[in-house]
Amino acid sequence: MDAEGLLxxxxxxxxxxxxxxxxxxxxxxxxxxxxxxxxxxxICLGDATPDTAFVDYHLDxxxxxxxxxxxxxxxxTREVPIVIVTADRxxxxxxxxxxxxxxxxxxxxxxxxxRRCVNNALRSxxxxxxxxxxxxxxxxxxxxEPARGESE
Amino acid sequence: MNPDAPLQEATASGPSxxxxxxxxxxxxxxxxSLRQAxxxxxxxxxxxxxxxxxxxxKAQEGIDLVLLDLSMPGSSGFVGLxxxxxxxxxxxxxxxxxxxxxxTIRKAIRLGACGYxxxxxxxxxxxxxxxxxxxxxxxxxxxxxxxxxxQGDQDVAARxxxxxxxxxxxxxxxVDGKLNKQIAAxxxxxxxxxxxxxxxxxxxxxxxxxxxxxxxxxxxxxRP
Numbered sequence: 001m002d003a004e005g006l007l008x009x010x011x012x013x014x015x016x017x018x019x020x021x022x023x024x025x026x027x028x029x030x031x032x033x034x035x036x037x038x039x040x041x042x043i044c045l046g047d048a049t050p051d052t053a054f055v056d057y058h059l060d061x062x063x064x065x066x067x068x069x070x071x072x073x074x075x076x077t078r079e080v081p082i083v084i085v086t087a088d089r090x091x092x093x094x095x096x097x098x099x100x101x102x103x104x105x106x107x108x109x110x111x112x113x114x115r116r117c118v119n120n121a122l123r124s125x126x127x128x129x130x131x132x133x134x135x136x137x138x139x140x141x142x143x144x145e146p147a148r149g150e151s152e
Numbered sequence: 153m154n155p156d157a158p159l160q161e162a163t164a165s166g167p168s169x170x171x172x173x174x175x176x177x178x179x180x181x182x183x184x185s186l187r188q189a190x191x192x193x194x195x196x197x198x199x200x201x202x203x204x205x206x207x208x209x210k211a212q213e214g215i216d217l218v219l220l221d222l223s224m225p226g227s228s229g230f231v232g233l234x235x236x237x238x239x240x241x242x243x244x245x246x247x248x249x250x251x252x253x254x255x256t257i258r259k260a261i262r263l264g265a266c267g268y269x270x271x272x273x274x275x276x277x278x279x280x281x282x283x284x285x286x287x288x289x290x291x292x293x294x295x296x297x298x299x300x301x302x303q304g305d306q307d308v309a310a311r312x313x314x315x316x317x318x319x320x321x322x323x324x325x326x327v328d329g330k331l332n333k334q335i336a337a338x339x340x341x342x343x344x345x346x347x348x349x350x351x352x353x354x355x356x357x358x359x360x361x362x363x364x365x366x367x368x369x370x371x372x373x374x375r376p
Contacts, residue, residue, distance in 0.1 A: 116264075
């Protein structure tokens with residue numbers, strides 16, 4: 001049987017993105033909590049700290065995803081690997097993500113890239129990183145890399 | 153690309169794939185088969201790790217999947233895979249290999265590969281494996297179980313994972329027998345910097361000498 005799935009926050013103001021990511025994450029055996037703003041994220045997460053979070057850079061209502069993230073982080077009990085998700089391919093967003101220590105995924109989000117990010121988080125949260133079973137069955141996931149920027 | 157389609161497996165013109173294998177026949181056969189399986193796909197070939205890294209950097213996140221041969225020059229077993237995974241944290245990388253021992257497959261997946269495709273597969277089966285990987289599955293050959301870690305495997309894997317991309321580049325050249333001066337010239341850094349990195353690498357791997365580091369790397373993976 002699978003190792004415990006991760007608790008994953010998806011913060012995006014586009015319902016199709018939230019639904020699409022939720023479907024994939026659940027297929028891989030994880031629990032996805034979806035929200036479109038700070039308040040909803042707080043209500044849905046409650047006291048829990050997610051294992052990883054996918055955060056839209058350009059949220060509606062003027063707040064950037066990074067601002068909402070900063071507010072959420074004050075209540076989290078440990079470091080959470082964050083992936084910024086955005087259709088914006090500018091250097092500015094790339095730099096902002098790097099400065100904030102976040103990985104970056106561009107929209108449209110590719111399932112294999114999403115899987116990579118989830119596996120990175122799996123490895124950084126679980127001690128052993130082991131997950132069972134072989135074959136290409138949906139819902140299998142395995143240990144991967146921590147998604148941290150490296151400076152030489 | 154259609155930014156209105158929130159999630160998709162490939163752009164409308166087909167996926168961008170890199171086949172990294174230093175055997176021209178393998179590259180040609182696999183590229184042709186993938187082009188047939190994925191109309192409109194862009195298939196880029198690479199025959200060294202450095203060349204592969206250059207192609208990926210050029211494409212700026214436009215690559216959907218890298219198929220990496222474990223025995224390619226600069227690969228040093230799993231060091232090449234780790235270098236890729238650490239340098240490009242959102243890039244899917246699957247292994248292509250002539251070897252198909254379950255232990256090797258398990259190690260590759262544990263380190264973060266999105267799949268392990270033995271070259272003994274038919275081209276059709278390979279294309280299907282690629283399709284499944286692009287859809288987000290982790291692909292291994294049927295019958296390979298992923299839940300039997302050896303304690304020794306885990307230790308070596310954990311130590312290799314603690315190295316930075318630059319340290320992995322240095323380790324790979326060290327294992328290939330290059331002198332500090334050559335490594336420094338290769339990477340465009342000072343020899344002093346190489347020496348400092350090597351001290352850290354040896355300490356991280358828990359060994360005292362370069363030869364021991366080479367043995368560790370060899371034990372951890374595949375040698376051509």
